[in-house]
Amino acid sequence: MKQKTDVFIIADSIYAPLEKNAAANFQALCAGESGVRRHDDAQRSPVPFFASLFNNYADIILPGFTPFESLLLHTAKEVIAQANIPVQDPRTGFIVSTTKGNISLLEEGVSADDPRLSLAHSAGVVARELGFTSTPVVVSHACISGLVAMITAKRQIEAGLYDQVVVTGADLITRFILSGFQSFQAVADEPCKPFDANRKGINLGEGAAAVVLSRFRPEGTAIRLAGGAVSNDANHISGPSRTGEELYLAIRRAMEEAGVEAADIDMISAHGTATRYNDDMESKAIKLAGLQEVPVNSLKAYYGHTLGAAGLIETVVSVHSMKNGQMIPTRGFEQPGTSENIHVCSTLQPGIFDTCLKTASGFGGCNAAIILETDKLL
Structure with a gap:
């Protein structure tokens, strides 16, 4: 029987409107700060909207790269330096997670057949700049992209393809993207309120x-990606399952792979978009998994919904919560308002969080779940 390969998160980075590295982001979250603001931006929307947006792309752009590619480079360079890994080694893999990539170029007037619109093109450009010799992989699976990218990297390592994999993800909010969500009447006209009785919809974010x-296990306390699974409810192109059974299936399979039970889960980092149907569906899945007493948070009121970056950003925050013993509250939550009663974390909560469930769901009925575990040397 083949021995199980442990997979560890050995470096992490966040580059967001709130702050520009993971540690600073976590400190800001603990202080209750949010990047979500009201925006009167006629180029993006004819009406005011709330979102977490960069003030100026000029501050992001690296010479010769688009804003999207620059974001990938900012975060990838930081984690490569942190981990001190040999990117030129063919045993080092590279995965890009995104939903829209360089789609903003269309609004600048480029032709629809411009090669820069290809996600594979962007991944290749970034990989070459960083010095990778392995072929990059793109994961674009709606709003579960970040979790699927990490699950893919885990499986690549377990299959012996790589010793380590760099996973980076990014998205920017364009007029096209915002108008799409507005057409669903899914965008709140105020800061979003995940799981709250008075929630009105999402805020978007970059x-x-x-x-x-x-x-390779790092020294000291390490965080292990212990399990991960994906499912699809095939309910509707934009509406999630009404029962939560399919997200529960992903949760159950991730827990089975990790070898944990409901009693082992210390915290849940939910998708928590603050739409009526998503939050109800997640509450049902959490109840089906027997996790209704476990503290749950959503970070959407701090970052907005960052699409292909959401799973990665929220996982990194969860890693820092586990290491620092502080669970970030669900900003905007005041009054329970989901189909099933769940334990929504509404204040900064100290504690021992050795096992974390992270969930995500997206258009097309896709769902993903991962299990993070603290690995302590005896």
């Missing part, structure tokens, strides 16, 4: 994050 997954 940002990027990266992690390095490795089969």
Whole structure:
């Protein structure tokens, strides 16, 4: 029987409107700060909207790269330096997570057949700049992209393809993206309120994050990506399952792979978009998994919904919560308002969080779940 390969998160980074590195982001979250603001931006929307946006792309852009590619580079360079890994080694893999990539170029008047619109093109450009010799992989799976990218990297390492994989993800909010969500009447006209009885919908957000997954255990306390699974409810192109059974399936399979039970889970980092149907569905899945007493948070009121970066950003925050013993509250939550009663964390909560469930869901009925575990040397 083949021995199980442990996979560890050995470096992490967040580059967002709130702050420009993971440690500073976590400190800001503990202080209750949010990047979500009201924006009167006629180029993006004819009406005011709330979102977490960069003030100026000029501050982001690296010479010769688009804003999207620059975000990937900012986070990837940081984690590569943190982990001190050999990117030129063919045993080092590279994955990009995004939903829209360089789609903003269309609004600048480029042709629809411009090669820069290809996600594979952007991944290749960034990989070459960083010095990778392995072929980059793109994961674009709606709003579960970040979690699927990490699950993919985990499986690559377990299959013996790589010793370590750099996973980076980013998205920017364009007029096209915002108008799409507005057409669903899914955008709140105020800061969003995940899981709250008076929630009105999402806020969108821009940002990027990266992690390095490795089969080599770092010194000291480490965080292990212990399990991960994906499911699809095939309910509707934009509406989630009404029962939560399919997200529960992903949760159950991730827990089975990690070898944990409901009693082992210390915290849940939920998708928590603050839409009526998503939050109800997640509450049902959490109840089906027997986790209704476990503290749950959503970070959408701090970062907005960052699409292909959301799973990565929220995982990195969870890693820092586990290491620092502080669970970030669900900003905007005041009054329970989901189909099933769940334990929504509404104040900064100290504690021992050795095992974390992270969930995500997206258009097309896709769902993903991962299990993070603290690995302490005896």
